[in-house]
Structures are given as structure tokens and as C-alpha cells.
Amino acid sequence: MGYRSPGRPPEARLDLLRLTTTVVLIAALGTVSLPAFAHVEVEVDGVKRAWVGPLTAADVLAQGWYASSAGDLVDRNGEMVARGRGATPELSRDGVRLALDAPLRDGDIITSATGADVAESEIVTEVPDPITIRYVGDGPLQALEQPGAVGVRRQVIGAASVRVFADEVIEPAHAMVIRRHGINGGRKVVALTFDDGPWPGQTDAILRELAAEDVQATFFMIGSQVRRQPDLVRRVRDAGHAIGNHTQAHARLDIAPAPVVRNEVTGAQQAIQEVAGVKPRWFRPPGGRTSAVVNKEVARFDMRTVMWTVDPQDWRQPPTSRIITDVLAGVRPGAVVLLHDGGGERATTIAALGPLIRELKKRGYTFVTLDELP
Numbered sequence: 001m002g003y004r005s006p007g008r009p010p011e012a013r014l015d016l017l018r019l020t021t022t023v024v025l026i027a028a029l030g031t032v033s034l035p036a037f038a039h040v041e042v043e044v045d046g047v048k049r050a051w052v053g054p055l056t057a058a059d060v061l062a063q064g065w066y067a068s069s070a071g072d073l074v075d076r077n078g079e080m081v082a083r084g085r086g087a088t089p090e091l092s093r094d095g096v097r098l099a100l101d102a103p104l105r106d107g108d109i110i111t112s113a114t115g116a117d118v119a120e121s122e123i124v125t126e127v128p129d130p131i132t133i134r135y136v137g138d139g140p141l142q143a144l145e146q147p148g149a150v151g152v153r154r155q156v157i158g159a160a161s162v163r164v165f166a167d168e169v170i171e172p173a174h175a176m177v178i179r180r181h182g183i184n185g186g187r188k189v190v191a192l193t194f195d196d197g198p199w200p201g202q203t204d205a206i207l208r209e210l211a212a213e214d215v216q217a218t219f220f221m222i223g224s225q226v227r228r229q230p231d232l233v234r235r236v237r238d239a240g241h242a243i244g245n246h247t248q249a250h251a252r253l254d255i256a257p258a259p260v261v262r263n264e265v266t267g268a269q270q271a272i273q274e275v276a277g278v279k280p281r282w283f284r285p286p287g288g289r290t291s292a293v294v295n296k297e298v299a300r301f302d303m304r305t306v307m308w309t310v311d312p313q314d315w316r317q318p319p320t321s322r323i324i325t326d327v328l329a330g331v332r333p334g335a336v337v338l339l340h341d342g343g344g345e346r347a348t349t350i351a352a353l354g355p356l357i358r359e360l361k362k363r364g365y366t367f368v369t370l371d372e373l374p
Contacts, residue, residue, distance in 0.1 A: 044091075044110045057091045058100040060110060066091070071115035073160060076122070081161040087115035121159040129153045129173040131292040139182030140336040141373070142305040144295050148176030176292045182309075183334035189368045190360060191336045192217040193308065195246055195284065196315075198225055198232035199342030202350065206341050207239055209353040215367045216240050220284045223248035223268030225342060230275045237276045242369035244282040245269055245303060250343075254289035258297075265297045282306050282370045306370060308338035314349045315340050323352040328359060336370075 040055045041048060045067040051059065060066065071086025089112040091098045104110070129151030136145065151173030156166035183189060192210075197203045197219055210217055219236050221243055226233050236243060247253070248267030251260060265283070272280055283303045285294055290305065298305055310330035312323045327337055339349055357367070 040104060040106045042104050042106070042108045042110055045112055055104040056100065057098040057102045057104065057110075060091060060104070061088050061100070066112035068112040068114045071117040073120055074117045075120055075158050075161050075163055076165055078117075081120050081158065085160075086118040089113060089115045120161060122165070123157045123159050125155055125157060126170065127153050127155055129169060129171070131173050132175045133178055133292055133295070134175040135178050135180055137180040139180045139334075140307040140309050141181050141183070142295075142307070143179050143181075144176070144299040145179045146175075146177035147296060147299070148292060149174040176295060178295060178305075183336075183368070183373060186333055188333045188365050190331055190365045191368050191370055191373075192339065192357075193220060193244075193284070193306070193336060193370070194218070194339050194341040195220045196225075196250065196343035197221055197341040198229040198236065199346070200229060200232065202346045203229075203232050203341045204235065205350045206346075206353060207235060207241075209350065209357075210241070211239060213354065213357045213361075215357055216242070216369045217367070218242040218244055218282065218370045219341065220244040220246035220282075221268070221272060222246050222250055222342070223271035226268070226271040226275050233272070233275045237278060240369075242282070242371035243272055243276055243278055243280055244284055244306070244370065245272065245280040245301075246284050247286055250286045252287065252289055253285050253294045254291045256293075258293050261291075261293050261297050265294075265301065269301055306336060308336045310335050310337045312337075312339070314346065314352075315343060317345060317348055320348045320351040320355075323348060324356050324359070327352075327356055331360065331365070333365075 038052060040051045042051070042055065042060075043049070044060055044065040047065070049060075049063075049065050066089050068089040070084045070088050072080045073082040073085035075081055092111050092113065093104075093108055098110075131148040131150055151169065152171040154166075154168045154170050155164050157164055183191065192215070194203075194206060194217060198221060203219070216239075219241055221233065233243070245265065245268045247264040248271070249264065251264050253261055253264060256264070269280060272278065280301075281303055283298045283305050284307070285305065288307050295305070309332070310327055312318070312326035314323050331337070340346055341349070
């Protein structure tokens with residue numbers, strides 16, 4: 001029997017040798033096959049940056065490896081619209097500007113510069129040329145004489161700035177004509193008007209004062225209040241007073257869009273007709289603020305607009321004596337006096353009414369409702 005030294009069998013030693021040879025060979029081949037740009041180091045604006053794989057100028061920008069800022073978004077006149085929304089910073093190597101796809105080499109020194117400004121895009125559009133209002137004559141009573149017509153303007157507008165750079169009239173608008181006049185005849189008459197009602201406790205108190213003096217007036221009612229106080233509305237009607245339209249919710253109409261104006265005028269008109277059974281002939285815009293849209297909507301109901309000639313600003317709740325003094329100082333033949341029965345506390349207005357009427361009667365004035373006018 002021969003002697004065999006202890007250890008791995010020959011087959012195991014052969015497998016280990018093959019494995020070791022394979023690992024060395026793979027490592028050697030891998031080292032030879034790796035490209036020279038596998039690891040790139042560059043300096044950008046004084047800061048060292050490392051990158052594995054091919055590196056381009058676009059990669060530097062995408063990584064934010066720069067100290068300069070982007071350009072601005074500007075309008076056609078060069079005025080800034082938005083900071084930093086222009087072109088990305090520009091990169092240079094050895095003073096030569098780099099294209100985005102320019103490959104970078106190990107050891108490159110890159111500098112950045114602020115990006116170029118970019119002009120915003122522009123929109124060419126056509127917009128309405130609004131109707132202007134031309135008033136003819138003088139007086140608190142107003143009637144639509146010519147409705148006017150909307151024109152067309154062509155505008156060039158900055159898409160981001162919304163600045164208008166060109167504005168050209170394509171089709172001119174035609175003015176709306178409103179004829180103003182006073183109470184006809186120059187008679188020594190006064191029209192007392194009350195806004196913002198009906199108001200419980202106040203409208204009925206005013207009705208009592210008017211009844212005691214045998215005087216009729218005109219009440220400009222708010223549609224929502226009409227719905228809340230139907231009995232007061234019918235009392236005003238049954239006492240022989242005129243009822244006018246003062247909008248549905250006392251909205252400011254001169255800046256309201258057309259649908260809001262229509263709802264305000266229509267809502268009050270319907271409420272008054274349904275509750276009182278009368279069709280208002282007169283309209284008073286809250287605060288006296290009106291527009292071409294308002295005038296057209298009022299004319300749609302065959303109403304006329306009425307303002308006033310005397311305003312003691314009783315809504316500010318001045319003393320009773322002040323209301324009386326201001327009204328008497330302002331009244332002339334054909335005066336339209338603005339007072340309030342709603343919208344707040346009106347105790348001083350109620351207290352002033354009797355003495356005011358009696359003094360005007362002494363001066364030879366008689367009282368009319370607006371419905372009595374032609």
C-alpha cells in the first residue's frame with residue numbers, strides 16, 4: 001500500500017485553481033475594458049465636482065452646479081416680468097461658450113454667466129369697446145333715449161405680464177344717450193322719496209306721519225325686504241303712495257357684471273309685482289351709481305331712473321333739526337328729496353317729517369308722487 005499525504009483531494013485543488021484564475025482574468029479584462037471617462041472631476045465656478053460616466057454641460061446645469069442665476073422674463077420693452085424665468089446660465093470653458101451637449105473632460109475648469117433674458121409671448125385678441133354714456137339736459141329724472149352699441153378693439157397683451165402694448169379701435173362704440181329733465185311745468189311741487197324699505201316699525205311710522213299731513217310719497221323698495229314684509233308693502237300701496245324699484249339686495253350696480261344687474265333689477269320688479277300687484281315705473285340705483293348695463297336693464301322694464309335734488313344724508317342719522325334745515329335750504333320747485341325708511345335706525349328722519357312737511361306747505365309747496373308725473 002502506498003502512502004498519500006493528508007489534505008484536499010486532487011479534484012478540489014484543481015477547482016480552486018480554476019476559480020482563482022477566472023477571478024484574476026475577469027479583473028484584468030474589466031480594467032482594460034472600462035472607458036477612460038468612467039470618473040470625471042471638473043471645477044465649476046471654483047467648486048470641485050465629481051461625476052461617474054460621461055459628463056456634459058447639460059448635466060452641470062441639471063445638477064445646479066453653478067453660481068450664476070437664470071435670466072429674467074421680460075416684456076417687449078425690456079421691463080422685467082418675472083425674475084429668474086429666463087434662460088438658464090451659460091457655461092464656458094477657457095472662455096469659449098459650451099453647447100448643452102458639449103462633453104466635459106477630467107480637469108476642465110468651467111465658469112458660468114447669468115442666463116439671457118427671454119421675452120414673454122404675446123396674445124393678440126379682440127375685446128369689447130365699452131359704451132360711454134352721454135347725458136343730455138338736466139334734472140333728477142332720466143330716460144334712455146339711445147341705447148348705444150358696443151364696439152370692438154384689437155389688443156396685443158403680454159401673456160405673463162397682462163400688459164397691453166397695442167390697442168386699436170376696429171369698430172367704434174356708439175354712446176348711450178340719457179335725457180335728464182326735471183318735474184315739468186315749473187310748479188311749486190316737491191316729491192318726497194324714501195329708500196331701503198319696507199322696514200318694520202319705521203315704514204309704518206312714516207306712513208302715519210304722511211297720513212296725518214295728507215301727503216303722498218314714493219317708496220323705493222328692496223326686493224328682499226318686500227318678501228319679508230308683504231303686509232307693509234300693501235299698506236304703502238293702499239295709502240296711495242307710489243312704489244319704485246330699488247334692486248333686490250341693494251347691490252352696487254356700476255361695477256356689477258350684467259348677470260348680477262339683471263338679477264338685481266328683475267328680482268325686485270317681480271317681488272313688488274307679486275306682493276303689491278303694481279308694476280313699478282321708476283328705478284333708483286343704490287347710491288345713485290349706474291352704468292350702461294343698468295340703463296339698458298331698466299329700460300327693458302319700461303322704467304325710468306330717478307335720482308334726487310336734495311339729500312340731507314339722513315342715513316348718517318344727523319339730528320332732526322339738521323335734516324329739516326338741510327331740506328328746506330335745498331328745496332326748489334320740482335325738487336326730489338331723498339330720505340330713508342330702512343337700512344338702519346331712522347328715528348331722526350321720522351321726527352323731522354311732520355315739521356318739514358308743514359313748513360313746506362307754509363311756503364306754498366304741494367306734494368306729488370313720481371307716478372303722478374307724465
